[in-house]
Amino acid sequence: MKMNKRQLLASGVGLLAMGAMGGRVMAQTKPLRIAAIVQSLNTEYNVLWADAAKAHPAFKAGQAELTILDGRQDMLTQSNLFDTVITEKYDAIIFIPVDIDAGNDPIERAKAAGIPVFGSNTVVSNTSLYDAYINSNDVEAGELLAKAIIARAGPEAKVVILEGMIGQSAQVQRLQGIQNVLAANPGVTVIGQNSANWSRAEAITLMENLLTSHGSDIQGVLAENDEMAVGAIEAIRSYGLDPQSLPVAGVDGIHDALQAVKNGDQAMSILQDAHGQAQGAVDLALRKLSGASYTPAAKVWDVNGGSLAWEDGTSQHYYVPWLPVTRENVDTVLAE
Template sequence: MKLKKMMAVVLAGVTCAGMMAGCGPSGDDSKASGGSGEKGTMTLIMSTRDEFLSTLESAAMSSAEEAGVKLTSQDAQNDSAKQIQYIETAVNGGDEAVIVNPVDSDAAQSLVDAAGDTPLVFVNRPPSDMEVLAAKNVGFCGSNEDTSGYFQGEYLADHFKKQGKTEIKYILLQGELGQVSQIKRCAGVLKALKDNGIKATSVVDLAGKYDRAEAMNKISPVLTSGQEFDCIISNNDAMALGAIEACEAAGIDPASFPIVGIDCTKDGAAAVQAGKMAMTVYQNPLGQGKGCIEAALNLVEGKAANDGTSFTKDDSGKDYSDSIVWIPFEPVTKDNVADYL
């Protein structure tokens, strides 16, 4: 059974409990797990709370409770300075470790500096400079973005080859420009198309900022401009869903060409099942939530972050390989989407 299904009931209870928690020290929403604290206290600092990250957060709280860790979660509301403030508060409060979903991957070193000797685990978003992970008390738990877009490209290449096409035109919906995920997801899908003998030409690249409404607004005028295209490639499900809405508003059947996303959110999976989205790529928030707790506990005990992990170790041979816990991406199509609903 998929980890997603195994933890669903537990997460529902944890989420409800979290919604009843009080406010954080600066008035922002905070949540706390019901862990006993036998293995100490930790703080999870989110960049924001969207559907995906909220699921990750709940999974981390559930895993912390099972491990006997008292975990407090804070929402930095996309404010880098606030993340540093929360780290300093956690360190001064004697937390055993800090887990951070960074607002700005380029600012990773400043987060490590704020933690000092306290173990720090990056979750979901890796540092732009992975050498930051070479420090003995720093780790990362997330999914390898080199593979996410590649799965999209492999699906599209197979789709168009079956139609006898070797040249296509695409519309690209990009996430937050400059983020590691945006850069690698775009590069991955184009590399896979090229590797599989498809010449792909961009009609337009749009900055949808991972947001459904933003993507809908950006793509709407393109859809009605008369420009020809063969597919819509999106860096995440939310923007793909915005593109679907824009198509339907313009009287275009979204099932008449492939629209591909990443994350396999609840709404994204439903769109794949309905045939409106051709495929998505499951990024496992439950695995990331569980894995970051495993990594933090390892660092607290003086072990490598991925020691004894139930997920995947890094095999790149880099000097920071032992600091990485990989949660594999999984391609999702109509054939297997039932496993993810």
């Protein structure tokens, strides 16, 4: 049976490659095995992350193997996947947790078994458990969202907030950032707020309900990710309003959101660098396993022309910068 890309990813097929690395990798008779336990593979951003991870030169070089395991947006599933990876004695784990608190215990079990764990994208509350982690500052993303909408809707605007899955670090921290800006802008009123679970379909329904309740009183939409932003725009259009008259902002920089920005239907998308976070996490894992002779491959690092300091791969935490995307720079972003 022929399998499509998502089925291959979800099945945890090991992905291999070709190239030279130093230290421990060169001494291996078998490739190092890394498991990436991700939130899910049902949103564009998560698939972008998985595609970037499997494209890391270490896997193409055949010096290491990657298995991507789908957590299906369920913490129990992720916990069970940790047990499988521990039993099969993988060399390292990259973890994108579903829940900010429930993700701590599986990491502790892996560490007790001698398997280092590296964070990427979303994080757990006890970040000291990670050997290292790389993500973007989600509090800052929330602040950028709120400032963008207030700049367009005005300091007395009535707004609604579409939240991600409750309990995920991105939901918690982006909301914190939004609240930081709202506290400094007391004239702005939140007239509706609920979770659409990062889902475009759920955002359509939620936005339809908000429009039914509040109609044209809504003057701005803060969506904690782009899937929900695009869903909100669809609902606004179906309600008979012009999306260009009701500013919507989101996070991730997925293709449909960037097109909406280009068309003027979405006020802003805050690009989250899936490539930098995914391949950066792989580099951190391989640096731990291979030793000081390891040379990182991700373009995000300053040693490869990027903006993020590599620091010999020994820091515990790295922040990948955000890129706000508006009509002024969207063509450049789409062309990359």
